[in-house]
Amino acid sequence: MFFRALIPREASDLFFGISTHDQAFLIEFLSTSEKRIWLRALAPDDTADVLQSMPADMRWSLIDLLDDSARFEVAGLLAYEEDEAGGLMNPRFPRIRPDATVREAISYLRKQGVNLETLYYCYVLDQDQMLLGVISFRELIVAKESDTVRSRMRSDVVSVNEKMNQVLVARLMADHDLLAVPVVDENGRMKGIVTHDDIVDVVEEEATEDIHKIGGTEALDIPYMDTPLLSLVKKRAGWLAVLFVGEMLTASAMSHYEHEIARAVILAQFIPLIISSGGNTGSQASTLVIRALALGEIRGRDWLRVFKREVVSGLILGAILASIGVIRIIIWQKMFGVYGDHYLPLAFTVAFSVLGVVLWGTLAGSMLPLILNKCKLDPASASAPFVATLVDVSGLVIYFTLAKLILTGTML
């Protein structure tokens, strides 16, 4: 195996440079003694991540390879939900007593220094592990050596609860330019730290999940190419089947208009054009709102402002598309004479239908993510295909209702 042929330095660069998923993949192929070496080389939070991306039955045999204290820490981390701050947390962090001097603190940290994954901030804890304050390693270095830690620490510490959603932790750290943030339990006892290197992964994973959902697939947890074909199909088939059954309502809707189509077959020509206009504007609106919700740019209470914006946008966009439609029908009529004597009422039927469907698509697309959010469901489930399907059925009803209103007496 290629990995074994590497000299230790190269193997270690490779191992620490690859993704968690690839680390897990690599470890599965190693001998027990190699497994032990590499697992023990990882920090507890990274070990927990690697174990989490392995089959459940393999996890516990691997945990047994760790030394006692690491086993205890890793088992504790595995107990957190996948998207909680606790799951990202490193339970090893530099801690000092408030009454130590700066000199004592530095010499204590220097001794520990190289063993700790991160030495950005030192956390000041009392004997009950309550978080009293924080001082950055740089502040310690520039402080007077005889000062006490208490006199130099900041006590307004930004901290997160162990149950907090990881995406919110990431946003908080980015907003405050933090290298690490302390994680505390509900009693204010410090449990560990989340460090900056986990944050990009969280942000990327979250965006990937949203993109997959917007495309109408269940989120893949592992890279596209590594997902076994059958589980890829499974993640896609569910939504597709639901959408297909939903879309069958279009057949039911159209069976009500069979009479009109039989009398004016030309009406059928514009069906795909009209319903797709609604689907397209709906998918624009839903992706804009889904992303704005994910970034915290809009919240549930902003729904009325979003609604108003989308009414105006929908009317303008609908008017633009409707005009294009009218121009197209008039030009084709003048050039090929395909639409017969009643081409003007037909053009207006198409135009008003496009306007109505686009307006409805925009509103459905923008409100659906907000409604899902309100119901504590993931707004990203308001996928482009889902909104399109929703709008297709209603688009047909709008089109044929307007056709009956405008064309009865001429074409119908």
Add this chain to the structure above:
Amino acid sequence: MFFRALIPREASDLFFGISTHDQAFLIEFLSTSEKRIWLRALAPDDTADVLQSMPADMRWSLIDLLDDSARFEVAGLLAYEEDEAGGLMNPRFPRIRPDATVREAISYLRKQGVNLETLYYCYVLDQDQMLLGVISFRELIVAKESDTVRSRMRSDVVSVNEKMNQVLVARLMADHDLLAVPVVDENGRMKGIVTHDDIVDVVEEEATEDIHKIGGTEALDIPYMDTPLLSLVKKRAGWLAVLFVGEMLTASAMSHYEHEIARAVILAQFIPLIISSGGNTGSQASTLVIRALALGEIRGRDWLRVFKREVVSGLILGAILASIGVIRIIIWQKMFGVYGDHYLPLAFTVAFSVLGVVLWGTLAGSMLPLILNKCKLDPASASAPFVATLVDVSGLVIYFTLAKLILTGTML
């Protein structure tokens, strides 16, 4: 104004905690002397970011408020393209000579320390500003004080070119868990550093752009709610109009099948169902491939493997949906007798069309982003609505061609 009523400490927490876009917004409302204070409080790279998100005519009057050296640095940063590493770069960074001792280096950095935005790594440069090596501040602290910097530095430095795409810089930093990465010009001269706090923003912005494009909108550069309504409409109308004109091909395609629809109006009923199946699977495939490309999970040369996966996926998904369609038609026939004597050939026409359209949708959706990527265009432009439109036209041709083949002699 609320901001002015804050005590300086609060105002400063607020100002440094908000996004670049909000900082720019805030600064526009301040008096000239306040503008000067807050602009000078920002690091040069952050000043450049703030100026970049302002109208161009305002930028240069604000640059004049900076002191000479900052003005020079900021103007230099503004010259980089928006997505280049240089644009993220802080031109101020800790540098030491290779022949300094650890003691000299620490005392030199301590003196400068608190003024520098970042003191994670110290860069070892020769007199021509060539990057020789790097040593982390922590490594300096634990090193023997009489050692030379040269003997403790690492010389295999990960660095990026000033023209490198920001997203690649972000991925590199995340993969190597770097707090900062040096930026060099094509001659290896060091120009500045990119620090960890910019990386989450880059990753989020990039994901936002992709999500907007997947939804069929031009990427918004500023938050949804802050985008003026008219420019929001403009960013959406372009693609919508293009898609609408493209979708008109469906009307042209259908005019060729008017004869068939007139003879068997029931065929029209299944049009939305069949074409939407292709659009939905196409949008799944394109979003999966777009995201995998963005994350570097697949590359152009993987196209054949993707193609094979999608052929198999498309056939399985198509078969599932086709079966649902057949079952639906048979049940409706038994219950309501709506499809007449020839319901079985009709069911098979629908089933084979769904199979064909789904397979075609999957292939079009997965290959289009790869083709765009090959042509150096943004794969994310293969948006869900774009793929759906593409598949709609061909879906109609598949449906009516199969209908003629299967139903001639019975319904046609």
